[in-house]
Amino acid sequence: MCPLGAAVRHITGHAFHFFTSSCGFIVQAELNVFLVSCVFRQSCLLPCQIQLGSDPLIHWYQVSAGDLLVHSYYHNKDQLGKQNQNFKNRTSLILDQISTGNASLLLKEVNIQDEGRYKCYTSTSTGYKESFINLQTEAPVSDIRIHQDGNRITCSSEGIYPQPELTWSTEPPSNTTLNETTRIQKTEDQLYNISSSLTGPDGPDLIYSCSIRTRRNQKTETFIKPGEKTGEQLLIRLNLYFLLSDGKNCRE
Template sequence: MKLCWVAAYLLLWILLLTADGDSEVSCVFMERCILPCSFQTGKEIVIHWFKVPGDLHVHSFYYSKDQLGHQDQRFRNRTSLFKDQISRGNASLQLTGVQVQDQSRYKCHTSTIRGNQESFINLKVDAPVHEVSIDQVGNRITCSSEGIYPEPQLTWSTSPPSNITFTNTTTVQQPEQLLYSITSSLMVSAGVYDLLFICTISTRRNRRRATLRKLADISAPSTKVTIPCTPPNTTLTNFSLVWSFNHTQTIVKQTGTNVTYSVSDGWKQQVKEVSESGSLVLKDLSSKQEGGYTCELSNAEETHSTNTHLRIIKGGHSNAAAIVTAVLFGTVLVAALLYIYTKVLPSFAPRSPAQEQVGSCSRVTG
């Protein structure tokens, strides 16, 4: 019977240990993070934080003050305790400037005259996806992002669906920070317009997507042209707007919280306005403004890009205006020929003797 009680006690103790497993904390790269630890307060408080395995000294506190003589160099000037709460049993550690190398298991050891306590915390580091860039050069569309941890996943889709193949490469950005860069590209057949390409990059913490739509080329006069922007199915107040030229020159910037927009110095003579839908209205153009225009709308979760190539029609007339001018000219020309045929030519026609005699009689009678 006694052995049964001992076995039952041991089983209960194992179950309690299992239930009281490691805590888990998710920290954001380069931000501050708190590793929780509590203890039964008492006199002669001693607190030790270790990174395991290896028991690297992270932070120590005893004799009522920090004791950092044995602190590992990688944690120097990055750790602190909540001094005003230690007496109430709070031994939590604050870690600033979180690095990928900080990801590990940590041990919080506390001691008072009442006894010792230990708890373990698993720290996971996340560098979320902050920005996804999508761009088209020629027939190649490229999607990329950088500064991510852990290794991200990238997926392509199109709307409507299509059978386009793509290549995907993942590289480590900086060995000392262990952050990932990811790049993927696909080849698009020439003449493919109004197909929405969707690139999604995700990690265990978040996901962002970027879309790109290539519109048909625009041919317009130099006097005035409107370049459309195809916004998502939402209000533009949630998005920031950037218009750029040939992927190098910024034309216009507009934030989602501010309805006004700022125009770059080199484009103040050409920008007439930005419409409520985000379309760019230009004026007084020359051959220097002929090229690719990109409208980029972005918020905290997604980025939408629209590419359009503009051709300037020499002479300042569009195709439609040229057609109208030609029709009007043809109409006037036909009217003039009819007038000449019916009014002018008969007066030069030769007359018969009878017509001459009638004309003479008419003159005598008059």
């Protein structure tokens, strides 16, 4: 089950209803139109209400893909004989809540092809109603790998959607231009892998930060590249340690 909580905000004169759910992030931007953000390979709840009354009928369609039939319910049971194969074994209604006005659809194993506009058509003995849902699939940045190979530093991440952006920065800021090369690959699942390499400037110790972001998610990983000064300081400390140790041994 995917519980929902609700809050209402007003932004530039428009009412926005924000719903948080374990099955997605939902925003109601206008009457009977919802924006739902669903996580790739997880379950997601598409909200819909049905008027109270007898003989409930519920049809869910993926409008953006040509009115594909996603799920149907009438005669007091699911009717899946004409369900599109893309949604087979992945949809369900909350059957014990239809009588209280809940016609929401639970969509399992959300994929990239599920993105688009959906229509929920409902009717009872008291009338009919249509509402629309814009579904966005998200595969957030979950892990960033950063490593050094010679004078080249590489940052990469995999399995992201939508197409991510990658930016480099240094602390302290570098006076020279970072020479970077970024490559993006698309997988069979329509996800994105991103990798970027740069040749860091010579000089004092620098902290490199690699940030990867999408429309709803951002993650940053840092890497400390030791400069010549660090090596010199370490060598001085080692020499001093051995000198002190030898002096102590002589006194003993």
